[in-house]
Amino acid sequence: MYIKALSCISPQHTFDGDFFKFEPIDYFSKQVEAIEPNYNELIPKGLLRRMGKGVRMGIGTGITLLKEYPNVEGIIIGTANGGLEDCVKFLNQIVEYKEGTLTPTNFVQSTPNAVAANLALMTNNICYNSTHVNTGLAFESALMDAFLTLEEQAGPLLVGSLEEISSYNINIDTLKGWVKSDDETLSLLTKSNTKGSVPGEGACMFIIDKSKENAQSFIRDFSQITTKDENVLFDFFDRFLKNNNLSLEEVDGFMLGLNGDSNCNYFYDLFINRYIQKETILTFKNCVGEYPTSMSFAVWLSTELINGNNIKLVEYQAPKAKYQRILIYNHYFGLQHSFMIIEKPI
Amino acid sequence: MELVELKEKLKVQIIEYLNLIDVKPSDINDDEPFFGGDLGLDSIDSLELVVLLEREYGIKIENPQEGRKVLIDINHMANYILENQN
Numbered sequence: 001m002y003i004k005a006l007s008c009i010s011p012q013h014t015f016d017g018d019f020f021k022f023e024p025i026d027y028f029s030k031q032v033e034a035i036e037p038n039y040n041e042l043i044p045k046g047l048l049r050r051m052g053k054g055v056r057m058g059i060g061t062g063i064t065l066l067k068e069y070p071n072v073e074g075i076i077i078g079t080a081n082g083g084l085e086d087c088v089k090f091l092n093q094i095v096e097y098k099e100g101t102l103t104p105t106n107f108v109q110s111t112p113n114a115v116a117a118n119l120a121l122m123t124n125n126i127c128y129n130s131t132h133v134n135t136g137l138a139f140e141s142a143l144m145d146a147f148l149t150l151e152e153q154a155g156p157l158l159v160g161s162l163e164e165i166s167s168y169n170i171n172i173d174t175l176k177g178w179v180k181s182d183d184e185t186l187s188l189l190t191k192s193n194t195k196g197s198v199p200g201e202g203a204c205m206f207i208i209d210k211s212k213e214n215a216q217s218f219i220r221d222f223s224q225i226t227t228k229d230e231n232v233l234f235d236f237f238d239r240f241l242k243n244n245n246l247s248l249e250e251v252d253g254f255m256l257g258l259n260g261d262s263n264c265n266y267f268y269d270l271f272i273n274r275y276i277q278k279e280t281i282l283t284f285k286n287c288v289g290e291y292p293t294s295m296s297f298a299v300w301l302s303t304e305l306i307n308g309n310n311i312k313l314v315e316y317q318a319p320k321a322k323y324q325r326i327l328i329y330n331h332y333f334g335l336q337h338s339f340m341i342i343e344k345p346i
Numbered sequence: 347m348e349l350v351e352l353k354e355k356l357k358v359q360i361i362e363y364l365n366l367i368d369v370k371p372s373d374i375n376d377d378e379p380f381f382g383g384d385l386g387l388d389s390i391d392s393l394e395l396v397v398l399l400e401r402e403y404g405i406k407i408e409n410p411q412e413g414r415k416v417l418i419d420i421n422h423m424a425n426y427i428l429e430n431q432n
Contacts, residue, residue: 045367045386046388050365100400101397101400101406103363103394104390104393105394
């Protein structure tokens with residue numbers, strides 16, 4: 001599968017293209033929130049006023065690409081939580097008004113498929129429309145859906161993900177020990193060794209196609225596994241490499257989802273010790289924080305690096321490194337693991 | 347509550363309930379139609395207005411025909427509230 005175009009809203013200046021011109025923005029906080037663009041030129045006011053943050057970010061990134069590629073043959077979205085803030089508002093209304101008359105907007109906008117549906121309605125797209133919601137692998141599932149869809153029909157497809165921070169998921173994740181108890185310097189997140197991480201949010205969308213004409217990157221392969229056993233995980237990774245007839249020396253950069261969480265960073269530590277040189281490590285959660293579909297940001301960043309847009313992500317990164325092939329390894333709190341190989345299109 | 351005061355309160359509540367971006371109470375004329383005019387409201391907004399009437403004024407509109415006579419503009423809505431409250 002080839003990535004033809006991409007768009008990203010994140011806690012960095014990724015939507016306006018300034019991300020690669022300066023140092024990444026640093027935060028000292030318990031959570032990092034997305035920098036949203038002015039949507040007035042992207043979304044009609046009548047629709048915008050009803051949208052929660054997650055839906056806005058998803059539509060904003062998606063519609064930007066659909067203006068360039070209006071004839072996509074499918075819209076496939078991955079999101080663990082969708083418009084969670086609206087969902088909680090709606091649930092609270094049920095309690096507050098004793099299951100009486102409820103406002104429809106919160107309900108309509110809170111369903112995870114609101115983004116794919118809104119994008120289709122806004123562009124009169126009647127093709128395949130699907131949303132995947134399996135937590136830390138929601139984006140990968142959407143990508144797998146795209147891969148299978150492209151085997152059956154022509155492209156291109158719009159594929160992407162979105163996630164928003166809400167008080168609800170912060171509270172739940174805090175109780176689970178997934179959020180750091182004190183403010184953290186985001187740029188130092190990967191070095192942190194306390195419990196939990198720094199929650200982030202954002203949306204990334206991609207135009208995916210079978211043809212390599214004008215492609216920005218090539219997704220060679222990707223695979224996922226749900227396990228807490230490192231031996232099972234590494235056997236899986238060894239098979240992944242073997243299936244791709246790929247040696248580690250052929251990989252220029254390893255994009256790792258290090259999130260500074262002492263609960264489950266040992267998977268990354270073991271992976272680094274077993275497979276890779278420190279100089280080839282790249283990180284991304286020190287830019288955007290942790291969220292279930294952060295893998296899509298790793299794909300966005302890898303594609304940009306392969307395209308020659310360089311930025312210093314870690315201290316030991318070669319200053320003008322050129323990347324032909326990047327291998328991404330990410331896991332969501334030590335259970336849902338994901339591998340992906342992204343290459344320069346040849 | 348006086349009619350003039352009620353109309354101003356209604357405008358504030360409508361902006362809040364419908365999250366009308368960049369609209370101020372002074373932008374809404376008393377006889378400006380909710381639907382088909384500059385406000386650009388739609389069928390989902392009509393449901394939001396029904397909920398507003400119930401929550402803020404204790405008035406239930408259960409008959410769609412009645413709703414059509416009330417949800418026209420600020421004048422009609424305010425008069426209906428004064429006639430039906432309590």
